[in-house]
Amino acid sequence: MGTLTLDLLNFCRTQDFLNPVLPKQNGRVAIVTGGARGMGYETVRHLASLGMHVLIAGNSEEEGLQAVKKIRQDGSEGKVEFAFLDLCSLKSIRQFVQRFDARGLPLHILVNNAGIMLVPEGATENGFELHFGLNYLGHFLLTNLLLDKLKGSGREGSCSRVVTMSSATHYVGRLSMDDLQGRLCYSAHGAYSQSKLALVLFTYHLQERLTAGGFPVTSNAVDPGMVDTDLYNNLCVPARAAKKPVAKMLFRSPAEGASTAILAATATELEGIGGCYLYNGKRTKSAGVTYQRDVQAELWKRSCGLVGLEDDPGTTASGICHGRQRRRVGPLPSSINNN
Numbered sequence: 001m002g003t004l005t006l007d008l009l010n011f012c013r014t015q016d017f018l019n020p021v022l023p024k025q026n027g028r029v030a031i032v033t034g035g036a037r038g039m040g041y042e043t044v045r046h047l048a049s050l051g052m053h054v055l056i057a058g059n060s061e062e063e064g065l066q067a068v069k070k071i072r073q074d075g076s077e078g079k080v081e082f083a084f085l086d087l088c089s090l091k092s093i094r095q096f097v098q099r100f101d102a103r104g105l106p107l108h109i110l111v112n113n114a115g116i117m118l119v120p121e122g123a124t125e126n127g128f129e130l131h132f133g134l135n136y137l138g139h140f141l142l143t144n145l146l147l148d149k150l151k152g153s154g155r156e157g158s159c160s161r162v163v164t165m166s167s168a169t170h171y172v173g174r175l176s177m178d179d180l181q182g183r184l185c186y187s188a189h190g191a192y193s194q195s196k197l198a199l200v201l202f203t204y205h206l207q208e209r210l211t212a213g214g215f216p217v218t219s220n221a222v223d224p225g226m227v228d229t230d231l232y233n234n235l236c237v238p239a240r241a242a243k244k245p246v247a248k249m250l251f252r253s254p255a256e257g258a259s260t261a262i263l264a265a266t267a268t269e270l271e272g273i274g275g276c277y278l279y280n281g282k283r284t285k286s287a288g289v290t291y292q293r294d295v296q297a298e299l300w301k302r303s304c305g306l307v308g309l310e311d312d313p314g315t316t317a318s319g320i321c322h323g324r325q326r327r328r329v330g331p332l333p334s335s336i337n338n339n
């Protein structure tokens, strides 16, 4: 094997990291979207092994129940179950939340993990471009509908956490504010990277609102690196053939890829810390545009309009704090600060 190849392999391996020992999560409840396979499955498995009650929120009952069975057979300490959620349908998202609310469970962790990539041009049930509609708008609505539950379940010193899967492709993403559905100019790459960029903007703006309102909930975005999962199934045939050997050597396994999301969901070091883009278990700078507050706010406003949510002025940065004290999101401990 050539030196260059070895160097490259070595470089990729040093990018991996080991999660610290994570605290037990008994009594805590999590929802993981797309938790039946890939990184979502590994996230569910790990959270359940820490004693958490985890709901796999997915759109294939058969796959979801199989995942539940497998995790139970592994003898997990926590509880795992499946709940139907189709992120391509605003109605399904609302029904999912209604069913969840009816159970009276608390909610401590929401992992916005589900995603699609490079699918042929198409629309969700509500007519949104598929990547934007499912990856971004679906999670936007889901998170907002679950927000009161998250706020009510967190407390000072034990915040609820929203963890949102983004991707390095957000760095090349362009947000076309006047053409969010890609109607004027569509490309599958552009649509995927835009959806992942939108998720980072959403993560930061959500944190700003939570901080302003003094709510015990944090919001972070995660970049898992290149991970060998079914997400690549929509590559064209030659690209898929080329990806196979490369992925074997250089891509992370789903379990490795899930590490940063699991860290974001549970690590003590991240208690009370939000508004971060996490990669390799460390805070990393995201694309410059993601820090532009006017862009974040504009996207939020338009998203509310698209999914039929009222923009609640009580949770804007300048809004009322509902009589609670403002919480300060503390500085990151040096162990997770990469800047």
Ligand SMILES: NC(=O)c1ccc[n+]([C@@H]2O[C@H](COP(=O)([O-])OP(=O)(O)OC[C@H]3O[C@@H](n4cnc5c(N)ncnc54)[C@H](OP(=O)(O)O)[C@@H]3O)[C@@H](O)[C@H]2O)c1
Binding pocket: 033, 034, 035, 036, 037, 038, 039, 040, 057, 058, 059, 060, 063, 085, 086, 087, 088, 112, 113, 114, 115, 116, 117, 134, 165, 166, 167, 168, 223, 224, 225, 226, 227, 228, 229, 230, 231, 232
């Ligand atoms: N793999 C990578 O290299 C990589 C890199 C950066 C970021 N990411 C992000 O990481 C996340 C997880 O991806 P992965 O690689 O683990 O992919 P994956 O194995 O393809 O898993 C995607 C999950 O999303 C679910 N999903 C798809 N459509 C859905 C819908 N309409 N409603 C509800 N759930 C739906 C799938 O469920 P079904 O099986 O039922 O469709 C599946 O469980 C994604 O957000 C992805 O963009 C991945």
